[in-house]
Amino acid sequence: MTALPTRKAEAWRYADLKAVEALWPPQPARLISVRAGEAQEEIVRVREGGLHDLRVELAAGATLRLVILVQSSGYARVAVEAHLNEGAHLDLGGILLGDGEATQEIVTEIRHSAPGATSRQRVRLVVDDRSTGTYLGRIAVARDAQKSDAEQSARALVLKRTATANLKPELEIYADDVKCAHGCTVGELDKAARFYLQSRGLPRALADALLTRAFVADALTGLEDSSTREALEAETAEWLEQRA
Helix, strand or coil: CCCCCCCCCHHHCCCCHHHHHHHCCCCCCEEEEECCCCEEEEEEEECCCEEEEEEEEECCCCEEEEEEEECCCCCEEEEEEEEECCCCEEEEEEEEEECCCCEEEEEEEEEECCCCCEEEEEEEEEECCCCEEEEEEEEEECCCCCCCEEEEEEEEEECCCCCEEEEEEEEEECCCCCEEEEEEEEECCCHHHHHHHHHCCCCHHHHHHHHHHHHHHHHHCCCCCHHHHHHHHHHHHHHHHHHC
């Protein structure tokens, strides 16, 4: 049996280890494999908590558009390990919605293993009450993976100051001809934007809901199927309306 993780492991720094112990060992990783030159969209929804491992394998020239939606009352962790071959493209959108005492995590490791691969990550966390939301994201570019292009954007919206958000982007680059960037922010709703909407006659609760929906929807922009995107927007809107 695989040993229980400890906080010495960077990927488990913010985890609820008591909850992890109760769920250990994790189930075998789910494999998402896209063949050379093909394109695929995948939606992963986590509502019941637990440990969820995803392994992504993209062959040369393959494209995967992946969205992860985490919305559970208990401890939930989604870990993604992706391997990109030559010219592959990964677009990953992550949404984490936390309330009550929930602890939720999205952990990604994107490996550019060959030249010319591209990856985009947009992860949005909304935490309320006494919940904890965490995103740990690592991009690793191998020495031979020249012309790699990777972007990572992580943002957290804290609805109550009793909630906690942890964001940690990381780049590990061994090639010298690459384009890689990352950024993260943690904050509250934009007061100026709220004031603008209220000045146009919207009640504060509705203004906050609209701003939060726009914040979350940013994670879905990589999806090409409009019906799937609209369904996900409706799911997140339902959760947000309960907060109003």
